[in-house]
Amino acid sequence: MQLYASAPSPFVRKVRIALIELGIEDRVEIVSTVPLDDPAYRAVNPLGKIPALRRPDGSVLYDSLVIVDWLDQTFGEGRLIPRDAAARNAELHQHALANGVIDAAFNATSELRRPEDLRSDFWLGRWSEAIVAGAAALAAEPPVRFGLGAITAAVAADYVPFRLGQLGLDISGLAAWRESLGARASLEATAPHREFA
Structure with a gap:
């Protein structure tokens, strides 16, 4: 998986914390991204915002809540967002x-x-x-x-x-x-x- 990210972004940070808490940070490559400096990034996220997560099947998720929810459902069994x-x-x-x-x-x-x-x-x-x-x-x-x-x-x-x-x-x-x-x-x-x- 690849996480398109900028270190100071609070939205990216939420996802990075989730990766560590779920014990899967070693499964994700951080791709340092400055959307304003990279017009081609819109091919990854048409909104031109970070973070975005490229999943193993090549599809891309964007928005930190959507990303964390998917990570938690896939790897965390509701540890970060309860299923009840x-x-x-x-x-x-x-x-x-x-x-x-x-x-x-x-x-x-x-x-x-x-x-x-x-x-x-x-x-x-x-x-x-x-x-x-x-x-x-x-x-x-x-x-x-x-x-x-x-x-x-x-x-x-x-x-x-x-x-x-x-x-x-x-x-x-x-x-x-x-x-x-x-x-x-x-x-x-x-x-x-x-x-x-």
């Missing part, structure tokens, strides 16, 4: 909340990369509010097991200060929960400041 309907719903609910924090942080990061005179204070404010509110909601009901919800919440907790530290956003509750996870191998190996090994 109620538990699956709860896991996906936590994932959606944490992923929303990541989406808002990603959008704010993109906005801050624009020339200063073209930036939108309105959208930076909206995304900042979403990050703080989402982080508080996650901290109020943190994941109790290390599944997809916890993976995504940990990625969010690390990504916000990594990319948006200068904004001083209060995600202290989520950061404290993240700290409680300690030095988990999958989180350490995929930290956003690390390049691919």
Whole structure:
């Protein structure tokens, strides 16, 4: 299998953590990809986004949730996303909340990369509010097991200060929960400041 990836991407990181947690990272070749610099990448993913996973049969999956779900169904027997309907719903609910924090942080990061005179204070404010509110909601009901919800919440907790530290956003509750996870191998190996090994 091949994972088209960029090391700092929080969406890629979710998949890389899942690979480690499922014990299959050695079955996947990381293909370092910068979609904006590679127009041919649209032949892999027509949306031009990462991550994308080429499966053994040559077919390609995109979107981190779809990729992790397939990996977990194929190799994890529901370890990351439970198969029971109620538990699956709860896991996906936590994932959606944490992923929303990541989406808002990603959008704010993109906005801050624009020339200063073209930036939108309105959208930076909206995304900042979403990050703080989402982080508080996650901290109020943190994941109790290390599944997809916890993976995504940990990625969010690390990504916000990594990319948006200068904004001083209060995600202290989520950061404290993240700290409680300690030095988990999958989180350490995929930290956003690390390049691919």
